[in-house]
Amino acid sequence: MxxxxxxxxxxxxxxxxxxxxxxxxxxxxxxxxxxxxxxxxxxxxxxxxxxxxxxxxxxxxxxxxxxxxxxxxxxxVHLLAAAGAINAGDPVVAAANGAVADLGDGTTYDQVIGHAWSAAANGQVAVRLGEF
Structure with a gap:
């Protein structure tokens, strides 16, 4: 490995x-x-x-x-690259280049991969995976 x-x-x-x-x-x-x-x-x-x-x-x-x-x-809980604005508590979805984005238009709740534990800052956000 x-x-x-x-x-x-x-x-x-x-x-x-x-x-x-x-x-x-x-x-x-x-x-x-x-x-x-x-x-x-x-x-x-x-x-x-x-x-x-x-x-x-x-x-x-x-x-x-x-x-x-x-x-x-x-x-x-992981520190991930943020694609755009994300607020603490927001549901997030996968985005380009292995980043995450706020659940927005064009995405559905079955695509939520977790929730933000922080607001996005300096291109990064803390996310709890698999918490729905």
Missing amino acids: AGQDYVPLYLAGTQASCIAGAAITQGQLVVITGGTLVGGGVNPTVVPTSAATSAQVGVAAASAASGAPVSVYFGG
Whole structure:
């Protein structure tokens, strides 16, 4: 497994070994795009998010090249890149480049991946994943 450079603010969830389906930067929001059953387990394939999605998302613990293993946190509170204005308490959705955005026009509640625990400042926001 690749080295670990990113640590969440709080952790309540699962950390899983995945396979990078594209280049991933530590701390990016990633989405599961596939998976392979391996000896009674599964190796999910993940890529950085590109838009709102109802698919399972997590946060990359380390940077990884495409095809390399990468540890991903599913759940917990994370400091993520913010795409636009977000207020504390707002529901958030996945956005381009592994960031998050405020739930807005064109997105639906089934695409909410968590809630902001802070207002966005300096391009970052604290988000609790999986809290609906």
